[in-house]
Amino acid sequence: MGVLAFLLAIGLGFGLACLIFASVLAKSNDIGNSVASSGRYSVGISYDRSRDKLNRNERETFTTGYIHPEDYNPNEPASEKLVDQTGK
Amino acid sequence: MITQCKNCAGQLVFDPKKQKLVCDHCGSEFKPEEFDVSEKIPLWEQKAESMNDIYGTDSKEFMDCYVYTCHTCGGEVIINGTEASTKCIYCGSSTVVFNRISKQKRPKYIIPFNLSKEDAVESIRQRFKKGMFIPRDIKHFQADNVRGIYIPYWVVDCDHKASVVVSGIVGSGKHSRTVYYGRAGHLNLSKLPLDASKMLSDESSSRLEPFNLEGMKSFDEDYLLGFYSNVSDVTYGDLRKAACKRANEYFNQLVLDSIKGASSKKVIASNTLTKIDYNNLRYAMFPAWFVTYYHKGKHNTILVNGQTGKVVCGVPWNKVLFYTLLVITGIALTVVSFIVLKPILEAMFTSSSHSSSSSDSRFKLIAFFIVAAVGMFTLGITKIRKVIRSINLTQAQSIFNFVKKRQE
Known part of the structure; x- marks a missing residue:
């Protein structure tokens, strides 16, 4: 029983220590690790469809059929072309 | 160079604190808007020449090397394929490759330096x-x-x-x-x-x-x-x-x-x-x-x-300090966890009830503790690795x- 308790204690103790010190290390040495939040560039998502508790069939089909071929821009500039301000 | 001091024709540089062009020689200050853009238009045609073209070679070494003439001293400035401004190694003055930022390639906006x-x-x-x-x-x-x-x-x-x-x-x-x-x-x-x-x-x-x-x-x-x-x-x-x-x-x-x-x-x-x-x-x-x-x-x-x-x-990062503190804290938390867990586990196993449902829930509780301990340890190690990867990125x-x- 003591052995089991010891093993569990090591996992919990060192695991918690790693979590604490990873946060401290990030705060200390990983400086400026953030990008601008989405709120800076948008007002939020405008939802067309929203469903909770999807069953298996719904899960498999939910992402299909939302984007249609006509949604794509047929006049998009070629991928290998350098970007310029004319957008052409 | 077209943008010269109006008082002494000296070199101008943009001062972020003053948000003005300042003359190196006489200290005069001007706003960028005071200089006429149209005076620079003739310079838009002057291109940086590829070193391979100059030497008539096809060397990989010169693939990204271009030569541009400094407007102040006429010296040859070596630049890469995308530089738009640099400093002349001969006279130290700022050199702008106007051709690369002219006409359709001209940026529309700029955020000037605010910080010196x-x-x-x-x-x-x-x-x-x-x-x-x-x-x-x-x-x-x-x-x-x-x-x-x-x-x-x-x-x-x-x-x-x-x-x-x-x-x-x-x-x-x-x-x-x-x-x-x-x-x-x-x-x-x-x-x-x-x-x-x-x-x-x-x-x-x-x-x-x-x-x-x-x-x-x-x-x-x-x-x-x-x-x-x-x-x-x-x-x-x-x-x-x-x-x-x-x-x-x-x-x-x-x-x-x-x-x-x-x-x-x-x-x-x-x-x-x-x-x-x-x-x-x-x-x-x-x-x-x-x-x-x-x-x-x-x-x-x-x-x-x-x-x-x-x-x-x-x-x-100071690895010695980090791992020393990590081990010390890990030992301290292990001792605390042991002091807390041992009586709980002993109580579970010496319980007077021996019914199968009670035994079943005891094993589920132990399994929960094991999963929590392994999960916590894995999470901790993963987080440390993620932080180290992020530090290495920059x-x-x-x-x-x-x-x-x-x-x-």
């Missing part, structure tokens, strides 16, 4: 003072090189259409179950800045954000005086990929934040389309200070947002390469 070189270095020192695991010799670092560089950006408007399926855990213990959520909608992004230089990674440049876009001014070459700059060299494919990646990250984060009452949420399936408004692409230059220092045989680079002063860097050689190949 000294302020940038000072803000780094102040930030380093707070770092618990930053080695002492780095806290008192000597900058090897400090360069103000205008980074090219494309400021885009885009519409991101996506449908996603999110999984989440609801409930706790033996009552927990996985629930699936479906969300589909549009996210319109306006004035999203995307780095337009292939040499600088998007991960690094995006960390310089946010820039205050209200501070964008109409582009004028005179803001480049005293600084380095690059022109855009990305393709439409690169731009679409960058826009899609950013829009996707924002969309997924907003969806995950909107789902309440579930934990361990993640997007497990998605279908997305990002459409950029190509009629409204804005080419701009944003300022950043690049400060390099030498530590244990390796160059490290610190980025500072030249407008807001945000410092971005992964600093080498120590990447590519950032140093973006800075080093420039004239002094």
Whole structure:
């Protein structure tokens, strides 16, 4: 029983220590690790469809059929072309 | 050079503190708007010549080497394929490659430097003072090189259409179950800045954000005086990929934040389309200070947002101190956990009831403790590795390469 308790204690103790010190290390040495939040560039998502508790069939089909071929821009500039301000 | 002091014809450089062009010789100050753009138009035709063309060779060594004539002394300045401004190695004056920022290639906007070189270095020192695991010799670092560089950006408007399926855990213990959520909608992004230089990674440049876009001014070459700059060299494919990646990250984060009452949420399936408004692409230059220092045989680079002063860097860490404190704390927490867990486990196993259901719940509880211990340990190690990876990202050689190949 003591052995089991010891093993569990090591996992919990060192695991918690790693979590604490990873946060401290990030705060200390990983400086400026953030990008601008989405709120800076948008007002939020405008939802067309929203469903909770999807069953298996719904899960498999939910992402299909939302984007249609006509949604794509047929006049998009070629991928290998350098970007310029004319957008052409 | 066209933009000369009106009083003594001396060299002008842009002073971030004063937000004016200042003469090196007589100290006169001028606003960039005081100089007529039309005087520079004849210079727009002067191109940088490829060294391979000059020597009539096809050498790989000269592939990205161009020669440009300094307007002040006539000396030959060697530049790469994307530099738009640099310093002449002979007379030290700022040299603007007008041809690369003329006509259709002319940026529309620029955010001038707001922070001087000294302020940038000072803000780094102040930030380093707070770092618990930053080695002492780095806290008192000597900058090897400090360069103000205008980074090219494309400021885009885009519409991101996506449908996603999110999984989440609801409930706790033996009552927990996985629930699936479906969300589909549009996210319109306006004035999203995307780095337009292939040499600088998007991960690094995006960390310089946010820039205050209200501070964008109409582009004028005179803001480049005293600084380095690059022109855009990305393709439409690169731009679409960058826009899609950013829009996707924002969309997924907003969806995950909107789902309440579930934990361990993640997007497990998605279908997305990002459409950029190509009629409204804005080419701009944003300022950043690049400060390099030498530590244990390796160059490290610190980025500072030249407008807001945000410092971005992964600093080498004091491994001895870190692991010593980690082990000591780990031992202390292990002792505390042992003191707490031992009586609980003993009580469970010496319980007077021997019914099968009681025995069953005892084993489930032990299994829960084992999973929690293993999970906590794995989570801790994973987090440390993630932080180390993030620190190494901004120590990447590519950032140093973006800075080093420039004239002094």
